[in-house]
Amino acid sequence: MLRIVNRVLIGIIGLLLVALGGPVLAVGLGVRPPSWWVHGGPHDVLLSDARRTRWQHAGWWWPAVIAALAVLVLLALWWLTAVLRRRRLAEVLVDTGDGAGALLRGRALETVLVDDAARLDGVAHAQATLTGRRTAPGARIWLQLEPDVNPGTALQQLADESLARARDSAGLPTLPAEVRLRAVKHRAERVT
DSSP, X not given: OHHHHXXXXXXXXXXXXXXXXXXXXXXXXXOOOOTTOSOOSTTOOSSOHHHHTTTTTSTTHHHHHHHHHHHHHHHHHHHHHHHHSOOSOOEEEEOOXXXXXXXXXXXXXXXXXXXXXXXXXXXXXXXXXXXEOSSXXXXXXXXXXXXXXXXXXXXXXXXXXXXXXXXXXXXXXXXXXXXXXEEOOOOOOOOO
């Protein structure tokens, strides 16, 4: 979702900059503008004093400007926090039974998941990322499968072996996982 929002916002901002800034730059460099363009020449201003101050004395003008700017600031802050938010879980809280608990580095569990998944039959490459909270982690796993592997079998092996071992070794009651499967690109075989 965030990836789509990022692409759409960056695309809209880019189109606005090109649509508004390109012609202004062209006029500034000496290109003669069309008759309908608001910017007449290199020494012309985009907004005259009359246009800029037309609504200034209306009672609704300043509240509307402040509200629009506040909405823009809130949207920009939301976008910034969504982009900067950590996607990867840094540590997992392991219940040791004595009430104190222990912290397991998230990268260590990810490495074990990747190594274990890469050893499965038919898996060419594996990646894993831990998500969620440190008391209830989840996993995102990407597997590249060899061309002749049944995806259902690979997924079942991953759930029964790799994820079960990681869940049991970390003492977690559950370890939900989102698994994405992709086949390794290969050349077509010629049949004669």
